[in-house]
Amino acid sequence: xxxxxxxxxxxxxxxxxxxxxxxxxxxxxxxxxxxxxxxxxxxxxxxxxxxxxxxxxxxxxxxxxxxxxxxxxxxxxxxxxxxxxxxxxxxxxxxxxxxxxxxxxxxxxxxxxxxxxxxxxxxxxxxxxxxxxxxxxxxxxxxxxxxxxxxxxxxxxxxxxxxxxxxxxxxxxxxxxxxxx
Amino acid sequence: xxxxxxxxxxxxxxxxxxxxxxxxxxxxxxxxxxxxxxxxxxxxxxxxxxxxxxxxxxxxxxxxxxxxxxxxxxxxxxxxxxxxxxxxxxxxxxxxxxxxxxxxxxxxxxxxxxxxxxxxxxxxxxxxxxxxxxxxxxxxxxxxxxxxxxxxxxxxxxxxxxxxxxxxxxxxxxxxxxxxx
DNA sequence: CGGCGCATGTAACTTGTTACATGATTCC
DNA sequence: GGAATCATGTAACAAGTTACATGCGCCG
Numbered sequence: 001x002x003x004x005x006x007x008x009x010x011x012x013x014x015x016x017x018x019x020x021x022x023x024x025x026x027x028x029x030x031x032x033x034x035x036x037x038x039x040x041x042x043x044x045x046x047x048x049x050x051x052x053x054x055x056x057x058x059x060x061x062x063x064x065x066x067x068x069x070x071x072x073x074x075x076x077x078x079x080x081x082x083x084x085x086x087x088x089x090x091x092x093x094x095x096x097x098x099x100x101x102x103x104x105x106x107x108x109x110x111x112x113x114x115x116x117x118x119x120x121x122x123x124x125x126x127x128x129x130x131x132x133x134x135x136x137x138x139x140x141x142x143x144x145x146x147x148x149x150x151x152x153x154x155x156x157x158x159x160x161x162x163x164x165x166x167x168x169x170x171x172x173x174x175x176x177x178x179x180x181x
Numbered sequence: 182x183x184x185x186x187x188x189x190x191x192x193x194x195x196x197x198x199x200x201x202x203x204x205x206x207x208x209x210x211x212x213x214x215x216x217x218x219x220x221x222x223x224x225x226x227x228x229x230x231x232x233x234x235x236x237x238x239x240x241x242x243x244x245x246x247x248x249x250x251x252x253x254x255x256x257x258x259x260x261x262x263x264x265x266x267x268x269x270x271x272x273x274x275x276x277x278x279x280x281x282x283x284x285x286x287x288x289x290x291x292x293x294x295x296x297x298x299x300x301x302x303x304x305x306x307x308x309x310x311x312x313x314x315x316x317x318x319x320x321x322x323x324x325x326x327x328x329x330x331x332x333x334x335x336x337x338x339x340x341x342x343x344x345x346x347x348x349x350x351x352x353x354x355x356x357x358x359x360x361x362x
Numbered sequence: 363c364g365g366c367g368c369a370t371g372t373a374a375c376t377t378g379t380t381a382c383a384t385g386a387t388t389c390c
Numbered sequence: 391g392g393a394a395t396c397a398t399g400t401a402a403c404a405a406g407t408t409a410c411a412t413g414c415g416c417c418g
Contacts, residue, residue, distance in 0.1 A: 002404080002405075003275075003277065003280075003405090004405090004406090006280070007280060010280065010283070010284045013284065013287065018368090018369070018370090019369080019370070019371090020368060020369050020370075021368095021369095024368095030279075030280075030283075032274065033274055033275065033276040033279040033280070034274075034275055034276070034279070034280060035273065035275075035406095036406090037406065037407055037408080038370080038371075038372095038407095039371090039372080039373095039406070039407060039408075040405080040406065040407085042370065042371055042372085043371085043372085046371095066368090066369055066370065066412090066413065066414065067368080067369060067370085067414095068369090068370075080284070080287065081287055081288065084281055084284060084285070084287055084288045084292070085288055085292055087295075087296065087299065088277050088278045088281060088296050088299060088300065089277060090275070090277055091275065091276050091277060091278065091303075092216065092273070092274075092275045093213065093214055093215075093273070093274050093275075093276075094184075094214065094215055094216075094271065094272065094273045094274075095214040095215070095272050095274075096184065096269050096270060096271055096272060097269045097272065098211075098214040098215070098334050098337060099184075099187070099188060099191065099211075099214075099215060100265055100269060101330060101333060101334050101337075102191070102211075102327070102330060102331060102334050103191045103194070103261070103265060103327070103330075104265070104327075104330045105326045105327040105329075105330050106194065106261070106262055106265055107262065107265045107266055111265070111266050114268075115268065115269050118268060118269060119269065122272075145286045146283070146284070146285075146286040148286075148355075148359075149282060149283060149284075149285045149286050150283060152282060152352050152355060153279050153282050153283050155348065155351075156279060156282075156348050159344045159347070159348055160341065160344055160345075163340045163341055163344045164341075166340070167336065167337050167340055170336075171333050174329075174333060178329075183376080183377075184377095185377090185378090199396090199397070199398090200397080200398070200399090201396060201397050201398075202396095202397095205396095216378095217378090218378065218379055218380080219379095219397095219398080219399075219400095220378070220379060220380075220381095220399090220400080220401095221377080221378060221379085223398065223399055223400085224399085224400085227399095247384095247385065247386060247396090247397060247398065248386090248396080248397060248398085249397090249398075
């Protein structure tokens with residue numbers, strides 16, 4: 001059982017989904033703290049099914065024949081709960097931009113500023129997406145018992161992205177003031 | 182050439198180092214945005230040497246026979262500069278704690294609070310290490326042309342870790358207020 | 363009828379970690 | 391003499407990405 005398995009089980013604990021939908025949800029809702037590729041998701045879905053933790057829904061009314069919707073089984077929920085109770089292990093962060101910033105006395109300020117702008121813009125977009133998700137959620141708040149917790153996660157995304165953006169702005173200013181001299 | 186190669190080249194551009202020292206520097210100075218294992222570093226050092234980008238220093242006065250100190254060659258510096266100018270590509274963040282927070286309506290508030298405390302403490306330690314590095318650097322500021330840039334990276338580490346810690350505190354409060362009801 | 367979004371899947375590859383073996387030097 | 395730290399290295403494994411192949415349904 002790897003981390004990917006638990007993400008899948010977690011999402012399936014909310015509602016039945018296809019592999020494609022799982023990927024999309026992770027890309028949108030989890031984008032600021034998680035990612036998965038199809039190359040991870042599809043083989044894991046198969047494995048979880050073989051282990052008897054999830055199953056295909058037998059919806060005979062299939063609009064699209066090439067579509068498999070999975071739902072969680074009690075065994076899967078048990079595995080999920082067990083994992084949730086285990087201490088948190090890994091946390092991995094790799095920010096190439098900071099590596100370049102660290103060594104940036106070797107390049108021109110202009111080049112570094114352009115890297116920073118890219119970073120800032122990417123996180124401004126992220127922040128907008130998160131704020132959109134927040135508004136959508138607040139419109140239907142309470143419909144699901146997980147909403148308050150999801151809101152805390154969204155709050156994390158906002159704070160961190162704001163910090164990223166502010167730091168970028170300050171650093172660009174710093175580089176520009178140096179360039180003038 | 183992979184990312185690990187450039188981290189190594191970057192560090193060797195400042196001073197000659199052994200593989201062991203490289204690992205230690207990454208663990209201490211880059212801990213909040215990067216990591217490498219020996220299993221990555223040693224094979225890459227060999228490969229960089231074969232490519233002619235770095236070389237062993239021929240210090241005949243070797244205190245420790247089983248020690249290889251590498252230094253960067255002009256070709257290696259050129260490769261480093263080229264990489265620094267390329268647009269930043271990857272940024273990967275994986276925070277298991279947020280995954281658990283997202284699904285935490287399935288577990289007790291106590292369990293989640295304990296996960297959060299672990300997270301908070303880990304980042305309080307990180308922040309202390311960063312602030313120590315900052316003080317040390319400010320004591321010798323200006324001795325190296327990269328200092329102002331390094332300081333910007335340190336500032337990033339402080340801001341982000343402070344944001345992590347504040348968020349943890351708020352989230353713990355939130356969970357504790359819920360538990361009382 | 364062409365393009366886009368939905369949808370599944372895999373093989374080859376790259377990347378990264380862990381566990382282990384080995385041994386010198388330093389410090390108490 | 392024993393523990394800690396410095397030091398190198400690899401093999402097995404685990405994790406993750408990319409590129410590709412395939413095809414349906416919908417919209418304009």
